[in-house]
Amino acid sequence: MIAFFKRIRTTYIYHWIIWVILIIFKLTMDYSIFGSFLILFNLKVFLAFFIIFYLNYHLLLPYIIKQKPRTILIITVSFVVIYTSLMILLMPPLPQHPPDFPKNFKKDFNHSLSFHDIFFKIGLFSIIFSTLLFFVDKWQKNEKMIKDLEFERQSGELKILREQINPHFFFNALNSIYSLSIAQSKDTPRVILILSDIMRYVLNDKNTQKNNLNDEIINIKKYVEIQAIRFNKFNNINCQFYGNFDAYKIGPLLLLTFVENAFKHADLRKGPLHIQIHLKDDVLDFSIRNFYEKKSEKFNDNKLGIKNTKMKLDLLYPEKYQLDIDDNGSEYKINLKLQLD
CATH class of the missing domain: 3.30.565.10 (Histidine kinase-like ATPase, C-terminal domain)
Incomplete structure (x- = not known):
């Protein structure tokens, strides 16, 4: 069990560092804007973020890179087209006039998450972020493998x-x-x-x-x-x-x-x-x-x-x-x- 946690800590060291930085940054920004850390709201945000991030990191991307180059191109293009189309179609209408924020806006902040927020705002960032980190990790593993083979x-x-x-x-x-x-x-x-x-x-x-x-x-x-x-x-x-x-x-x-x-x-x-x-x-x-x-x-x-x-x-x-x-x-x-x- 100790060896298992040690391996996780070593393998995902960059993940832990980046997550801590993102969480601290988000909480700091919320406090500077709303005067609160919005703990419950941010818990929902990062829970959705983690789920989408690691579904893409551990399931979708490993499956895609095993395919032939032509299949990878087709999957990537199809995903971008479908995702962009859905984002445009499901985007809520823009207000006709600039919103009139009340004086107590910080206190009345809506702590709910819409489907559009989860699927597009959080989802898009999670997919891009997890894809970049996936290929960085893949590059590091390949470098280590090359060094081991050279040794x-x-x-x-x-x-x-x-x-x-x-x-x-x-x-x-x-x-x-x-x-x-x-x-x-x-x-x-x-x-x-x-x-x-x-x-x-x-x-x-x-x-x-x-x-x-x-x-x-x-x-x-x-x-x-x-x-x-x-x-x-x-x-x-x-x-x-x-x-x-x-x-x-x-x-x-x-x-x-x-x-x-x-x-x-x-x-x-x-x-x-x-x-x-x-x-x-x-x-x-x-x-x-x-x-x-x-x-x-x-x-x-x-x-x-x-x-x-x-x-x-x-x-x-x-x-x-x-x-x-x-x-x-x-x-x-x-x-x-x-x-x-």
């Missing part, structure tokens, strides 16, 4: 992209473990444990569009630890993290994709790999830089993760990010500025 479309696309990125990410991580196992590194169990933590995190948050930024940063640190163990003979992996990450959310694996792509292609013998993540004034500044050895075209085209990440940025942060990628043939730079919510 579902984006969610579906993000799910597809995520299913593509995750195997890509884990494939690269398993390659790292494979390299350690070939070298019979004592750190192999540690790397497997870290990777299992990452896999658990990814699988647990699979249905969310955005994750806590601090959790994503922790995941990046775990991945960097895997790579640091793998490249322990090179002491040139530099990471800097600044900001209150726990207060924001971000798309899952959005930054990690750039990081794992950099490690995949980096040649640490040529120079260090730099990762910087700074957060200030709701703007995330992420940059990564690494050297690499020029290889075949097949190597250069293997950028599925970067491509999918760009698509995720377009879906999750339209017009809220700036992504710059610079490749001079030996050094690869990425800088992402992202406006967080």
Whole structure:
């Protein structure tokens, strides 16, 4: 029952506001003219108003809009012609001379409602008013439906992209473990444990569009630890993290994709790999830089993760990010500025 009234209150919020304004306006005008609120008379007026309004709003208009365009035109024209004709035919005769209002006109005001008043004056206003409000409500519902469909479309696309990125990410991580196992590194169990933590995190948050930024940063640190163990003979992996990450959310694996792509292609013998993540004034500044050895075209085209990440940025942060990628043939730079919510 509570949910029912809550739905009514939410659905007809504009109705309640407009009705209150109309009632207050009518009572104020009556008081300024007649010196009274005319409670009984106005009760009859608004009762007739409500009945005609919602008969048109809930019965007539929903029926009409379901018809074909030609039928709608015929119904509309027929209604206007018939209504106008009846209004002219049933209109009471106009007085020959201006009415002579008595001094006690305000007190002697006739509180009755004629058939002509209800059917034409009140009825015409009710029909016009309810028709306008009906199409405003219809437009709002259509806008909400479009937004819901767009959200579902984006969610579906993000799910597809995520299913593509995750195997890509884990494939690269398993390659790292494979390299350690070939070298019979004592750190192999540690790397497997870290990777299992990452896999658990990814699988647990699979249905969310955005994750806590601090959790994503922790995941990046775990991945960097895997790579640091793998490249322990090179002491040139530099990471800097600044900001209150726990207060924001971000798309899952959005930054990690750039990081794992950099490690995949980096040649640490040529120079260090730099990762910087700074957060200030709701703007995330992420940059990564690494050297690499020029290889075949097949190597250069293997950028599925970067491509999918760009698509995720377009879906999750339209017009809220700036992504710059610079490749001079030996050094690869990425800088992402992202406006967080």
